[in-house]
Amino acid sequence: MIRSEILRDIAPILRDQLVVCNIGLPSQELHMIDDQPTNFYMLGTMGLSSSIGLGLALAQDKLVISIDGDGSVLTNLGTLPTIANNVADNYILMIIDNGSYGSTGDQPTYAGMKTKLEKVAVACGCENVVVCQDLDTGKVLQAAIDSKKMTVIVVKCDSGNIKLPVITMDPVVIRDRFMKAVAS
């Protein structure tokens, strides 16, 4: 499966949760598949989905799922020690690891070569690190939600993209409706 197929598969699970979604195609795909006020779409700032999600989880009690990519986590690798050392049991970091920079044309990442992000996460001190295959994402994500433990999920999947339009919603509108959903 490619990322968009996984997002389509897990959309019913994501629908009821606060989701911080990575820049570029992941946000565009989630927006097309199931746009919700509970989705915060990143329109820029590669690498910060995990940080924004952690900050949000630490500031309030609702569950937060950050959808990230292997390339974006590599961009902000310092995020993993911060996550490990500031445990928020209402936080799930889901790294969709297709071994490539999808939004820029599927150039290979180091995570698709020698570097194993799940091992990096463990080495950084993250206590619940789960690796799964694309088909099992929904089951693993639901188990992480039910566990009420901070979890890092690394989803191994195929590289590839679908054609879809950019998000034209104003960033302040995205942020404002998201904050209302957080506060509701």
Place this chain on the structure above:
Amino acid sequence: MSIDKRIVDDLVANHVSFITTVPCKQLAGVIDEVEARPEIFHIPSNNENEGMGLCAGAWMGGKRPAIIMQNTAIGVTINTLATLTQFYRMPLPMLISYRGELREPVACQVEMAVHTKALLDQLHIPTYHFHKESDADELDAILKYTFMCNKPVAILTDASFWGGYGDQ
């Protein structure tokens, strides 16, 4: 009262309750004070981009954030300031150690100091420069202004404000 305590008192009085920091010798006393206050969740960052991401999330979660960093971080965080903090219109007080000003012992620090105000100006970031201790009297008003207008706001604190670098 020490200046460190005064600064953190103003942060607390303005309901700032989520502060991320990177280490700094000049701001070490403020960072210790932040860590000591039960009203504040203190989360050290590995770099300032990450810190601004944490602050964005915390603010959307209902907490008032702040970041404590050095002026070199302006060079690191321009993209984050423009595409996250400003683009989504979020407030962020930035308490900044202004290295490379008068009494600076490390020449390399001057190289970013000469760009600091120009970069902040280019980014249209409201900027306040604390040079004497009495300048900190404005901090309360600066914090109120920041959360009124939902913008990143820079507070540059130079070596003279902190009383120099000691015996370096």
